[in-house]
Amino acid sequence: MSQRSRISCRLPGRARTAARKQSSSTGSSCSSLSLRADPVATEAAQRASDSIDEDIKKEAARRQAARRREVKGVHGWSFRSSVSEDIGQVILLGQAESGKSTLQKQLQLYYASHTLDAERPSWRIVVYANLIKAVRTVLEELEYEFSLARIEYPWPEHGASPGSGPTDVGAQNEINELRRALLPLISLEGSLSSELSDGIAFVGTRHASLFPPRQALFTRPGTRPLADLHRSHGAVVATNRAAQVLGTTVHVIEALWRHRSVGHLLHLRKLRLDESGTSFLNQVQRISKPDYVPSTDDVLHVRLQTVGVIEHSIKVNIASGVYIWKIYDVSGIYLEEDPLTNRVSDSLQLLTSVCANPLLKNAQMILLLNKTDILRRKLEAGIQIRDYITSYGARANNFSTAAEYFRTHFLAAYKKKDVFGRTLYIHFTSMLDVYATQVILASMEDLIMRRHIAQAGLV
Structure with missing residues (x-):
């Protein structure tokens, strides 16, 4: 088949009809025309063919994009x-x-x-871990402030500090008693964070209350889905143990949170808990109940640091x-x-x-x-x-x-x-x-x- 014949046969729609009309008006077929075609006409036809090829490529690309379109x-x-x-x-x-x-x-x-509802039982361990971390942070900040007070105001041998206030000897003794009562609860933080991070537990320092924590509870790529935690034997044991100890120490936590020394630090903005810590300490009575199931507000407040993607x-x-x-x-x-x-x-x-x-x-x-x-x-x-x-x-x-x-x-x-x-x-x-x-x-x-x-x- 000649060049002209090939081109005219590939023309779609109206272009193909026009080619047929042109062919019939000369009384010759496409093949006979090609024998007498001059170089100018051939060049023009080639340009038309190339244009059609380009249109076909664009259409193919458009169809492919329609099948796999991204709007990131x-x-x-x-x-x-x-x-x-x-x-x-x-x-x-x-x-x-x-x-x-x-x-x-x-x-x-x-x-x-509905997927969030299915995960609610698994969020208990995260809420407990956040609450225990908040209690530990409060105690660490109090100890830090007490140490500063001892340096600034050396006490007499009989143990009476000058004046009375949030950092006096009486306040320190009260906090020490609360700390001793809360040690069983605080000791559970490591096991809870270990379950949440597949065996790697990170426990922060007092700086976590002042600056963004370098070490915290975290979830990382490759760990089991949160919804599966309540079916993990280790997580179930750690969660139930935390719930049991929390139930026996809830009154101690409330006493610590209401203590005048804590109020003093909060007023001076020297104690900066994250949103989860403040929220859970304010609602510790509800969280400590045996039938506790995290509410939507609890799930939104929990802090579980992401590592990776x-x-x-x-x-x-x-x-x-x-x-x-x-x-x-x-x-x-x-x-x-x-x-x-x-x-x-x-x-x-x-x-x-x-x-x-x-x-x-x-x-x-x-x-x-x-x-x-x-x-x-x-x-x-x-x-x-x-x-x-x-x-x-x-x-x-x-x-x-x-x-x-x-x-x-x-x-x-x-x-x-x-x-x-x-x-x-x-x-x-x-x-x-x-x-x-x-x-x-x-x-x-x-x-x-x-x-x-x-x-x-x-x-």
């Missing part, structure tokens, strides 16, 4: 379409203790609450179909080089690093500025933002002004570093507030689904 997200979603199912990928990035694991639990609660899968039923969401919880990194580095500055550096990463150029970026409840409490207590962030200047020291400042600041830093022209969506959150967080999740779901549908060519 950082603190957001990415969808991979296939014939059998749509897979959404959620990558959670942020500082240590920024709320990534809590967000994962909020997603689980919002889209697959943990993958969670959730089946999500949305009006447009069923999706499998794979959530990747990436462990945060503590600022080992300088634990006093401002967290806002560190967050800005992390954001700009992520948005400039070419591996994430197709990612949908959603920035969640978490722990607004803590910011509100600090502002209400009179803490001045400008004392820690000089660029805040003379702005009003209230939440609405601070929120707008942080939004503008992060958005400006993002636009400066992002070279891919993406929109950054910013939300202020408190991951412990179930209702408020789920409103935000619904908003983000709508955003991502709209983009997914648009890229699928449905709108």
